[in-house]
Amino acid sequence: MKSLPGIQVADTPLIRDAIDLAKSSLEPFLFNHVMRSWLFGVVLSEGAERVPDPELLALSVVLHDLGLTDRYTANDRFEVDGANAARVFLKDRGLSTQQLQVIWDAIALHTTPTIALHKEPEVVMAHSGIAADVLGAGLDRIPQDKQCAILSEFPRLAFKNRFQASLCDIARRKPATCFDNILRDFGTRYVKGFTAPSFAELFEKAPFAE
Numbered sequence: 001m002k003s004l005p006g007i008q009v010a011d012t013p014l015i016r017d018a019i020d021l022a023k024s025s026l027e028p029f030l031f032n033h034v035m036r037s038w039l040f041g042v043v044l045s046e047g048a049e050r051v052p053d054p055e056l057l058a059l060s061v062v063l064h065d066l067g068l069t070d071r072y073t074a075n076d077r078f079e080v081d082g083a084n085a086a087r088v089f090l091k092d093r094g095l096s097t098q099q100l101q102v103i104w105d106a107i108a109l110h111t112t113p114t115i116a117l118h119k120e121p122e123v124v125m126a127h128s129g130i131a132a133d134v135l136g137a138g139l140d141r142i143p144q145d146k147q148c149a150i151l152s153e154f155p156r157l158a159f160k161n162r163f164q165a166s167l168c169d170i171a172r173r174k175p176a177t178c179f180d181n182i183l184r185d186f187g188t189r190y191v192k193g194f195t196a197p198s199f200a201e202l203f204e205k206a207p208f209a210e
Contacts, residue, residue, distance in 0.1 A: 001035075004149045009042055010054035014093055018062045021089060025069050029162045032154040033133055037061050039150045041129025043142050050121035056099055059090065060106035060126040068166050077177040078170055083107035111182045134163070164190065171196075 001009060001019060023031050038061040045052055066072040067082030074081045083104045090100060106126035109116040116127040131137040139147065164186065171178050171187030171194055178184045178196040187194035 004039065004146070004153060006143075006146055007039060007042060007149065009039070010058050012055055014090070014095075015055060015058045015062070018059050018089075022062050022066075025066060025071055027162070029157040029159050030065055030068065030166070032157055033159055033163070034062050034065055035154045036150050036156075037064070037126075037129040037133045039129070039154075040132040040138075040142060041125045043146055044128050044132065044138055045121075045125045048121065048125070050124070052121040052125045053099075056102055056106075056122045057125055057129075059086070060103045060110075060122055061129055063089070063103075064107045064110050064126065064130065068170070073170075073174075075174075075177075077174075077181055077183070079108050079111055079181070133159075 001011070001016075003009065019035075022034055026034065038058055041052075041057055041061055042054070045057065063086040064079075064082055066085040067074075067076075067078035067080065072081055072085040074084065076084070086107055087100055087104050090103065095103075102120050102122050105119060106116070106123040109119070109123060110127050110130050113127055113131065116123050128138055132139055132142065167183055167186040168190050171183050171191045175187065175194060175196050178187050178194075180199070184196050187196060
């Protein structure tokens with residue numbers, strides 16, 4: 001990827017391969033999202049107390065939405081489907097077991113800030129970059145000129161509407177995977193007739209007399 005003004009990114013064969021995979025697998029609006037999220041994460045990492053490994057951060061964020069594609073969707077929640085797909089893609093590519101686990105965690109937990117923000121710096125900054133692009137969280141810490149450069153290089157392409165539609169489609173097709181994650185909120189608000197298990201129901205039905 002070409003450098004943007006004032007933003008230094010890691011450039012390795014593995015990162016380039018990951019970008020190629022994301023570009024060939026994701027719709028353009030989603031590819032631009034993962035790229036913006038990576039760049040936002042890079043900028044937010046500058047001066048951080050715990051600096052992430054730049055290659056692991058790149059791989060985590062560039063590959064984080066594979067689970068939203070027909071090619072990689074499976075039976076688990078989309079974050080886990082994506083984490084599993086990334087691990088298969090990166091296996092035997094020179095990464096250690098620990099590095100693969102960090103990438104898996106970053107992808108699987110990218111919608112769960114109450115856990116992600118307490119883990120390794122790659123997991124923290126993967127979530128932070130993604131949250132900046134989806135929710136605007138932390139944008140006040142990203143200089144305006146860098147925001148403009150990122151948005152110019154990777155425009156949003158009606159991201160809000162198209163991302164909502166993508167999540168609602170999963171809520172319709174795999175309602176059981178909406179338990180304990182953001183898909184429940186999208187299904188409840190936007191999908192007619194949506195139902196998903198709740199922890200309270202599981203608790204009430206537990207096979208114990210007391």
